[in-house]
Every structure is written in structure tokens, then in C-alpha cells.
Amino acid sequence: MKAGYVPSLRDVKGLPKFHSKKQGRFSYTTNQTNGNIRIESRDGVTFLRIPKFPEGIPVRLHRELPADGLIKKATIKREGDRYIVAISVDYPFEKLQLVEKVATSKITALDYSQSDLYMDSEGQKAEYPRFHRLIEKRQRRQNKSLARKKERAPKDKDGNPIDSKNYQKALKNYQKTMAKAVNQRKDFLHKKSDQITNDYDAIVVEDLDLSNLAQCLKLGKKLHDNGFGMFRNMLKYKAERKGKHYIVADRFFPSSKLCSACGTKKENLRLSERTYTCAHCQAVIDRDHNAALNLKNYGVHTLSDLGFLAEPASV
Ligand SMILES: [Zn+2]
Incomplete structure (x- = not known):
């Protein structure tokens, strides 16, 4: 290799790194157990309820959850100066039929x-x-x-x-x-x-x-x-x-x-x-x-x- 990159121990995948208070991913995930994660509306405000915040966190929904969906987990993370929650939902999804004849x-x-x-x-x-x-x-x-x-x-x-x-x-x-x-x-x-x-x-x-x-x-x-x-x-x-x-x-x-x-x-x-x-x-x-x-x-x-x-x- 002419480029001269000398791999260090850090490049070995799977090597653990120390947690940092200041760097890295600021995220917290909580899993669903019998309905403890919910999205509710009160007086026109949408709330996310998770076990750590049973009183609810006001959220802005970026799109509606599917009507027959089941919430599996919620991940709250910080991106820059914003807090974002990603809600993973299980719902029946119809995959389209595979195109059988491709021009x-x-x-x-x-x-x-x-x-x-x-x-x-x-x-x-x-x-x-x-x-x-x-x-x-x-x-x-x-x-x-x-x-x-x-x-x-x-x-x-x-x-x-x-x-x-x-x-x-x-x-x-x-x-x-x-x-x-x-x-x-x-x-x-x-x-x-x-x-x-x-x-x-x-x-x-x-x-x-x-x-x-x-x-x-x-x-x-x-x-x-x-x-x-x-x-x-x-x-x-x-x-x-x-x-x-x-x-x-x-x-x-x-x-x-x-x-x-x-x-x-x-x-x-x-x-x-x-x-x-x-x-x-x-x-x-x-x-x-x-x-x-x-x-x-x-x-x-x-x-x-x-x-x-x-x-x-x-x-
Ligand atoms: Zn040729």
C-alpha cells in the first residue's frame, strides 16, 4: 500500500472504547412492555409517555403512526441542539409484488x-x-x-x-x-x-x-x-x-x-x-x-x- 496508512489497534473492529460524557451518541432506548409507551393527545398537544416520564413529553409528530401499528420501542437521542425520538412500530406491511418481466x-x-x-x-x-x-x-x-x-x-x-x-x-x-x-x-x-x-x-x-x-x-x-x-x-x-x-x-x-x-x-x-x-x-x-x-x-x-x-x- 503506497498511501502509507498504518493501521492502529483502534482500527480493529469490535474493540471497546471508553464511554464519554461529552462525545458519542447521546441516546436512550426503552422497550415496550404491555403498553408503557404511548402517544397521547391532550388539549391539542401530543405527548409521548415512556416509563421514565409517565407524565408525558410533549412531541411534534413528523408523521402519523399507522393505525394498526404496535409500538415496539422508543429511542430518544440528541442531535445537535435537538432531541429526537424514533419510534419503532410493528405493522402489517404489504410488499409490492416482484416485477417479473424487466425491460x-x-x-x-x-x-x-x-x-x-x-x-x-x-x-x-x-x-x-x-x-x-x-x-x-x-x-x-x-x-x-x-x-x-x-x-x-x-x-x-x-x-x-x-x-x-x-x-x-x-x-x-x-x-x-x-x-x-x-x-x-x-x-x-x-x-x-x-x-x-x-x-x-x-x-x-x-x-x-x-x-x-x-x-x-x-x-x-x-x-x-x-x-x-x-x-x-x-x-x-x-x-x-x-x-x-x-x-x-x-x-x-x-x-x-x-x-x-x-x-x-x-x-x-x-x-x-x-x-x-x-x-x-x-x-x-x-x-x-x-x-x-x-x-x-x-x-x-x-x-x-x-x-x-x-x-x-x-x-
Ligand atoms: Zn472496446
Whole structure:
């Protein structure tokens, strides 16, 4: 590995870390046992009742719970300066029937792209806004202001240190900014994956170990900003619900090395080559578009093998 990343003990998955009062996930989960978690309305205000707060916490419902749903558990967590409760509900859900005959035009493939989330087999980019970049300036300013403040003010008249109000205020602002970027990104990914799973009957993606990639290629920040892993999960469950096919190409399928026009394999393709030029058939095509087309072909063959293709494969 040329990138020079030396793994430390911390990288070993499953190694426990110390709990911190200040960092990490602030969350609390409580499970349902015979009706102790309830959503109630009193005088036009909605309350969440959990065992620790039997008197109820006023909440704003982001959407109605399904009428015949059973609350399984409630998780309360802090995101920036907000408290959010996620209620997990069991309810009869009808999955749509699997599409049995998929037309080739209803298949799309997404090739993971460092700069723009993905490129699809139509040659369309995701047009992914760099949410963290957009707030970078504000984030830096707020972080600086936070660093200048003391967490605790000197001392009160009895000699006890007191928490600094200004520090708390600055911390809140900073967390708010960070949470905004995270939520914007999630929102974008939800909308995109909804659109794709509506428009197409089959979605092909490559098998990527993203955690590995982030470490080895020193693309860490960009890659994590990107959220492709989260995006794939969304595509998967949304496709399943809508009866669409979600196909993951084999880990060893050389999607970027093949020529999408003639199928010749180019062994010495460098990462820096953004354009794929085929020595065999002289095809010249954008690297990511070429990879996406290969993935689509992979999907066509897979569906054809399984008997789900509407028309015979043309390749
Ligand atoms: Zn070729």
C-alpha cells in the first residue's frame, strides 16, 4: 500500500472504547412492555409517555403512526441542539409484488464516483451537493469561537468552578451546524433513492467495501461525506418494498476495466485515467459511464439467467 496508512489497534473492529460524557451518541432506548409507551393527545398537544416520564413529553409528530401499528420501542437521542425520538412500530406491511418481466430500459446501474456520489448507466451524474463543504466556513468559524471559550468559568464566591454559559452557547451553535449538514444529506439521499426506485425496475450496484476504501486511499473525508453506503442501504430496502430488483455485482467483477462496447478487458487501467480508451475497438468513453454500462450489462445477464428479463439480452 503506497498511501502509507498504518493501521492502529483502534482500527480493529469490535474493540471497546471508553464511554464519554461529552462525545458519542447521546441516546436512550426503552422497550415496550404491555403498553408503557404511548402517544397521547391532550388539549391539542401530543405527548409521548415512556416509563421514565409517565407524565408525558410533549412531541411534534413528523408523521402519523399507522393505525394498526404496535409500538415496539422508543429511542430518544440528541442531535445537535435537538432531541429526537424514533419510534419503532410493528405493522402489517404489504410488499409490492416482484416485477417479473424487466425491460432493459428499466434497468439502471450506478457506478460509485468519488466526486459526485455516482454516475448512472445513462451517463447522468447524481449532482450531489457537498453538504459539508457548504457549511465548512461557518463550521470553522464556530469551532474557533468554541476553542477560545473556557468550558468552565473561573470560580464563584464559594470557590466552586461554574459552567460557562458562553461555552455552552458556542457548543450548541457548532452542533447545530453539524447536524444541519447531516440532515440535508440524508434528505437528499432519500429523495434520490425514492426517485430511482420509482423510475426503474432493477438497480445494479457494485460490491464495495467502503470502510476499506476510506482507509487505504486516503479519501477518508470525501468518502464519508459522500454517504454512498447509506445510499445503497436506502436503495436496497426501497427496492424490496416496491418489488424492484436490487442487484449487487460480484466483488471480482471488473466493472471499470472492461470496455462496455466490445467487452475487452484492459489490465493496466490507472486510477488517474478519467477517460476509458479501448485499444481494441477504439471506443472513447468517460471512465465512470463505462463502468456503469458494464454494471448494467451485468444486471441484464443476471436477470436473464434468473428468467426475469422481458426481452433477450442484446449483448
Ligand atoms: Zn472496446
